[in-house]
Amino acid sequence: MxxxxxxxxxxxxxxxxxxxxxxxxxxxxxxxxxxxxxxxxxxxxxxxxxxxxxxxxxxxxxxxxxxxxxxxxxxxxxxxxxxxxxxxxxxxxxxxxxxxRPSTKSIDELLTGLPNNAVVLGLLGLCNHDNIGGIFRNAAAFGVDAIVMDEACCDPLYRKALRVSVGGVLKVPFSVVTNADDLASALKRHNFRMLALSPSGKTELETLTTEGRTALFLGSEGPGLPETFMANVETVSIKMQNAFDSLNVATTSGIALYQITKSLPSV
Amino acid sequence: MxxxxxxxxxxxxxxxxxxxxxxxxxxxxxxxxxxxxxxxxxxxxxxxxxxxxxxxxxxxxxxxxxxxxxxxxxxxxxxxxxxxxxxxxxxxxxxxxxxxRPSTKSIDELLTGLPNNAVVLGLLGLCNHDNIGGIFRNAAAFGVDAIVMDEACCDPLYRKALRVSVGGVLKVPFSVVTNADDLASALKRHNFRMLALSPSGKTELETLTTEGRTALFLGSEGPGLPETFMANVETVSIKMQNAFDSLNVATTSGIALYQITKSLPSV
Structure with missing residues (x-):
């Protein structure tokens, strides 16, 4: 019509x-x-x-x-x-x-039925639409199975985030959970290995080997992920030049997804 | 005062x-x-x-x-x-x-004296300040030795590009050359291996091994690098999911630099 x-x-x-x-x-x-x-x-x-x-x-x-x-x-x-x-x-x-907008999916509905080598992104406190859009774009490019977010993250279906994602927001299923603790416990329930990207992370990304279900957490550039949260997960860093350990969070997601998805066995 | x-x-x-x-x-x-x-x-x-x-x-x-x-x-x-x-x-x-602005350095002045395992970025036709800024940020993070650009690229010292680079523009030396041909011939003169990132690139990035001097070329997302240029260099692609081979050019630079600098022998 x-x-x-x-x-x-x-x-x-x-x-x-x-x-x-x-x-x-x-x-x-x-x-x-x-x-x-x-x-x-x-x-x-x-x-x-x-x-x-x-x-x-x-x-x-x-x-x-x-x-x-x-x-x-x-x-x-x-x-x-x-x-x-x-x-x-x-x-x-x-x-x-x-x-x-589709009716809201609970995180359990979202995670149930994902493959055994699923890769999920966990986003905490990301309130910049360019970054949210960029992360969904990378997630779609590298075939991420789902994205889970806390309520402090901005809306991925906001017009600008959707545009920056070049439609990635419409390709990657996502769910919003109240806070980081609910997010972490749901991922543990579904047998996800929990990794958090941080400039001070203990394991260097390039030495990481992944198998099984992997959840990769990203926080905002300034404050980063909360320390209480970091204490309960494996922390991962990207090796950089001294005195300039500063990558944009969307770029960080791209590099980490590149590394993790290339080390996954093919489905 | x-x-x-x-x-x-x-x-x-x-x-x-x-x-x-x-x-x-x-x-x-x-x-x-x-x-x-x-x-x-x-x-x-x-x-x-x-x-x-x-x-x-x-x-x-x-x-x-x-x-x-x-x-x-x-x-x-x-x-x-x-x-x-x-x-x-x-x-x-x-x-x-x-x-x-410092007095302009010729590309030969810029490339002379770089180490034997130098990594240089070559930018062609990148006219978006967010992307130029993001690329300089990544270049500073991964210790790129220099950036060379054609005249179609926008000015990295433009206020917004400088801000997005979080100062990376002031850390990585750069030079502007008239066109892609002059750029390529200068890099060849200085014994650089020439790699160009492209979704249709022949070599997958993850299989790439680098030694000696490496120049990595990036073009704008839509038109990409000119075909005549691509014909004379090694082309490299990042493996992605089908039907969504779409990474932002700044993110692409981050992933490629991550891969290339981690495979370089330590200085």
Whole structure:
């Protein structure tokens, strides 16, 4: 169903109004996907889509969407100027969609049924959308089975995090748990070996051998992982030059996943 | 020399006016360093500093600077509100400095005298300041000896790139060359083995062994490295999951440097 919108106040596209302001107050079970790359991942994912809003120049994309499983989903087409007024800024590529958040999965539901050599990321207190997006991008690239987060982490389905992840957020299942302790006990229940990346970690990453289920924990760059948490897991460091032991947390996740997944036996 | 500034139009702090606008038009041989981390690297580097502009709350930092080799450099102190008006936006940490660009080093000057197991990054067409900054950060972390770039790359001393690099730009020597051909011929002249990272690279990174001088080339994420260039070097890929062969270029540099520097014999 393709509908042309000429009035920016048309109630059918209400969900696209003032995107940036709405980013801040939340969307009640919905999220915004923007741009060609994220949309392409969204179309292939199991996420439900509520509607699409495309600029006139994306009419070919509209036809393509009609040929997918989303052929019953409303597609709204607007002139670029109308679209920009709806959204509140210039949408260069003219591609937006509103997706529905799936019902929340408990961490036990998420971890049950993962393979015996599953790799899971545990994120604690990561509240920068670039970093969260970058970590999901790396997780998708290296085939991470799931990501578990504490409530201090920012929302991976936030528009910017989703964009930075180039859709990785829609590919890697995730679950949010109240705090680090609940997270750790759930992973132990499911027989995960617990590793925490830290500049002061005892084991050098390059000497690490992994087998079985592995959970890899990352904390924010400044404070890092809480000491009480670190005391109960194996700590791992990446060897660097003296006096500059400073990698971005998303880059750290990429390096650690590269090392861990290459030492895993092939499935 | 510590001087209090109360008039935002004081000619002595003219260089700090309208920082964002000036970012765009250039600074005639100068650059802006902002924040505690970058300033700390700047103070330890060989870069000349023209002046410092600090908010009143940074008086202890001003005293610290006077105790360094920069004790002859003007330090201007302003109330936060005056500082914000000078700069044109809120300078949260209240720390700025103007550094002087060193006279340009030719690539031959840069490469001469590097050790026999030197690792050099070659950057082609990277015009995103986050990526350039992230690459310099990783280069500093893994002890890269030098970075060489073509003219299509953006300026690493641009304020944002410098900030993202957490000062790495001030630690890793770099040189800019007109184009990829000049870059490649200089590296060959200096006996560098030439490797290029690409999703379609022939050698898998994890099987790579390096000895002697190594140059590692990175291109922008979309177009990648030019095919004519790739034809004349060894190409290397990072093994990823099917259908998501997509790592950010800065993350790619981190993974490749991790692998290459760990396989190098210790100096």
């Amino acid at each position: 393709i509908t042309t919108i000429s009035d920016p106040d048309d109630p059918r596209i209400e969900g696209y109004h003032a995107v940036r302001e709405r980013d801040l107050v939340g969307r009640h079970g919905r999220f915004i996907a923007e741009g060609e790359v994220v949309l392409s991942v969204l179309l292939q994912s199991d996420y439900e889509v509520e509607s699409f809003l495309l600029s006139e120049k994306q009419i070919a994309l509209a036809q393509h969407i009609r040929a997918t499983k989303h052929n019953k989903t409303p597609i709204y087409i607007a002139a670029q100027s109308v679209m920009d007024r709806i959204v509140g800024f210039h949408i260069h590529r003219g591609i937006l969609a509103i997706g529905k | 510590i001087t209090t500034i109360s008039d935002p139009d004081d000619p002595r702090i003219e260089g700090y006016h309208a920082v964002r606008e000036r970012d765009l038009v250039g600074r005639h041989g100068r650059f802006i360093a902002e924040g505690e981390v970058v300033l700390s690297v700047l103070l330890q580097s060989d870069y000349e500093v023209e002046s410092f502009l600090l908010s009143e709350k940074q008086i202890a930092l001003a005293q610290h600077i006077r105790a360094t080799k920069h004790n002859k450099t003007p330090i201007y102190i302003a109330a936060q509100s005056v500082m914000d008006r000078i700069v044109g936006f809120h300078i949260h940490r209240g720390i700025l400095a103007i550094g002087k």
